[in-house]
Amino acid sequence: MKYFLLFSILFHNFLFANEPKEVLLIHSYHKGYSWSDDISKTIEKNFAKYKDIELTTVYMDTKRIDDNNYIKNLAKLYEQQFFDRKFDLIIVSDNNAFDFMFTYHKTLFKDIPVLFCGINNFDKALLEKNGMKDYMTGVAEEVDLEKNFELISKLHPNLKNLLIINDTSSTGYAIKRDLDPIIKRYEEKFNIEYTDNLEFSNLKTKVSNLDKQNSVILFVLLFKDTTGKYFTYKQSFKQVKEVSSVPIYGLWDFYLNDGIVGGLLTSAIAQGEAVSKMAIEVLNGKNIKDIPALEKSPNLYIFDYNELKRFNIDISDYVNNPIIINEPSSIYKEHTKFFIITLLIISILTIIVVILKANIQRREKLELALSNRIEFDKVLINTIPNPIYYKNIDGKFLGCNTSFENLVNCSKNEIIGKTAFDFFPLKVATTNTLIDKELLKTFSTSTSEFTFYTQSNEMKHIILNKAVYKNIDGTVGGIVCIMDDITERIQQKQFLIQQSKLAEMGDMIAAIAHQWNEPLVELSALVQDIQTSYLLNELKEVNVKDFVNDSMVQIKYMSKTLSDFRNFLKPSTKKKLFSISKALNEINEIIGKQIFYSNIIMNFNYENKNEELLIYGYENEFKQVLLNLINNAKNKIVENKNEDNKKYKIDINIKRCQNFNTIEIVDDGGKIDEKIINSIFEPYFTTKESGTGIGLYMAKVIIEDKMRGTISAKNDENRVIFTIKLPHKKV
Template structure:
């Protein structure tokens, strides 16, 4: 068994494209037998889009999807996926083995060019054109012309060498004509008339000249209605109108690919193999339509869509009659027993219906059914109670029949809104018999009964009152924790204010003493000067306490504010503390930056304060001559980005993924809710993004705020 192995399958085409889906199904059947293998599938859309811009965009998308994934083996289904794997090998699959399946040729030089010659294996799908010509020659000896039908796609170019080789080396008594059409409609017209001595080999015809992808049922319709026998080279259109041929079974080809993948994981040598798993299959109805005998073939073959004889259609019945004729008596007894069991089943069914009705009425959510004409078929008692009518009066009526009822009118309006946009949750509020407010979410589903051939809609009103109450309580608790976090920072702020007030108090004391003791201060102008100096110091202290009061006030509603102004206000609070600790703070705003965001200004300031205070604590371990915090603001796409970086040595690797968790702290006196609440404020309350990483000897916090709101 292969343990802890991982495989990535890259499909060249979109999901639902039958050619590649059959191959992938075969691969999965083999791989899923080994439950220890992790299999992932990515889909390209190369059948419909082949531009360089598309593959560049796909590469960017995969750079996100495959960023943290490593695969032991990458299976590329068809050429486009294989080319993509080669082009991006050094970026996404540097340590992965490669298996290319479904390609029509393999170049060792190409693999060597990309440096994967020792990592790549391939299972080549080779259509046997010559073998098909020999088959057609054997069952259609009077044929005069054989068409080879191909389209003008990129894949067709890889098949053309086989076609040209066949034509160049052909030796026969009939004509070969190679057709490369641009339009499926033109192809249908060309073969809409009977050509008694002609046939065709269909290789592919998936795209018109305008790049439009032909659907398989349209191609099958052309093959089925063509007035000449159409032979095929793979299993896509067997039983869909094709006459048959020597074909590649795509499902069996996929199983062979899956087994080859297991061999690679088991470290077996790399191989480039051509699949020789071909078999002969023919459609009986088409053979009869064009009078083609397959008896001349000297190989094993399979015939499908055989016309059944009377005996074939009724073999079971005929055998049954001859087998049970001696037991007619037992049949009669069996009929009586069947009648008894039917009566018993009807009784059990009635009991089941009664039980279902009791169970339905026990459900707290109001429910009712409508048929396709909008007539109410049934409902539970909760719905009847909701609109205030009896169960008997609602049956057979339309909801509009009760629109005079105010509650019913509201329900109709909510249902109409839901029908217009079923992806949005529409709420319906209602006061129950106890005058308690109830909140319901509307959900509708269509139903169809195949036996009775009826359909309609089921409408469910899910009671989410408790959930809404819980959410409100959670919001209150979250606001409490935010305020609690803010209070936890007050000690830091008070310390800052204390330092800021010491200087003006000393100045005021000195001025007062000088005024009191100086004998020279006798002039009125000098008195005014002393008073002015004192008032400047008092004004400074007043501004400081006002800034502090604004900060601790909680924000109740979202407002538009300037993020730069918020950062400056925050720095005013901690400025003296930072200077006291010899920490230099720089703020850089990129030219032309849109600084306006919508959210909660004070809570946003709290986030910046939490990060700056954490940086301050960490920087105290640095030499006092080398302590700095750098703040940068710039726009990126639709976001305003704020980065805060220190040079305190960064966060330990084992802690960096835990710093935003509640109550996680590395400080002996820390509370562990500062950065947690910062994440709550930025991501939950303001719809932004916050993360941290270690960069150049320090921690870098990045905050992104959406400006599209």
């Protein structure tokens, strides 16, 4: 008896397992509408794998007719049509079928699970509100307007006009609501024209008149125009496409192959794939309540190769792994399997041959390659003119090139195993040792500069570029250093600086002449006075002493002038902190009288009057820059001033800032032509017939390259302001 019962149960389960599953697919639209057809084809393709699924498909045809009486009559028809049918699952496609199910589920399809797809503006609260949360789930359809706007703006950076074509269907209104905020965000970038209220002939005229170079169309939907005339999706788009000479983008994949470029498209195939997968789960016994709704629409980037090529649009920089339709098949694509199999066979055969020979040839090849590489590296390093060395983490030299041997005047064997202290001064070696320790901690790179004297007493200016290197096992090997000998460049710059000083010699000699004019007049008067006293026998010892004292005062003053002149010509050897006021006073001693006799007032304005302002740099070179700028201002005023006895001014403003001190040289001798003001610091640029064009260039070299500051010039009405900013501490 028990065997009979067991057999009965197994037989019942066998019959139940093979009982056909009835599925009803309700489309909102009509057969022949590409969107509905693609969903149907995808569902049918996926159901074809299961012989026990029977699919029934009906079409509501609401694109053509959509009023309450029609829907009520349709419900009556379905009630009669499916009176004696028991469905295991219902699938509804698009919003009208979705809404229909809310109204008639209890009366027509009570307790039957429902899957939806292609639903616009889906809100899961709708299921609870309509009492369907235990019976319904599915796949939302959502056009991604934001991403498509972003894509169009990237693919067409020069876009001026975007025409959006839509209709007044329920879907069209829903999209219009979503479009409004996006249009507001993009209307500053390009002109956006939205139309859903044109008679079709007027729309074609508008499309045909679009600017070919800078216009794009976004085609949303068009099933009816303002006259109520109905079009199929292909008819409307085809007529727009015929008169358009600009790229057309879309939101749905059913316009592909008819002339849209593409975009991030809502795909009927993707909708069908997703809802088919859910249907199989339900038919296999999974409770529909356990299947969450797919609220993120499975949209795809799809493009038509022909349209991309026609409008020369390159999407490679903006879209990863897009689907390209109509792309010409290459030989490789047509015979991919053949090529893969062939390559696999060749690879396997090659591997076998290599393995057979590897044991014999491997060591020999490795040894030869290693020897060649070592020899190549040796020649390469020794060919480089820059001194190069590398050392271990203890600071001992492991190797170097020929240029480094020449620099320290030792052979490689004498260098290896020693440290920087054996070849460089203590201060230089100590500083570099500290830099090396910091590099080994941070695994970074370093650039530093030092000066030292070689064994032949030759001064060298060197820039060190260092980096940490690792061994093949990942451990730290040590430090590599490439040295850059900048001695010659520094000497050339110093020569140009001295040359620019000599270019100022004429003005300097004129300044000395002005400085000596009064002392010489005074000395002349003293000599004449003592001569007169002698001739009149009135000369006394006290007169001689006074004469000598007065004469020495004038001679010392003249001697100081020469001393200042000599100090100016002498180049500064190293950076130091020096006083701005002292440098300005010395410049004033040299050219102050010349400025005065040129009927020019020169003012020194210290914002921080009770504070001694310092600069870190080269004092004499700084004075050279000041002299050049003040002389230029003086000469410009002398050339441009009128005969109205106006007093012209040169104001020198000095103030302290957080990390630097600022010196402004301001003159009212007329502005610099705006066409050339940006060129005045270029080498050999001059507007004077006898000018050299190196004065302001060397001023820029001194301030910016040598002293790490900035120098600039600007016009302020009829005045010119030169601004110098220099650090007040070591940088």
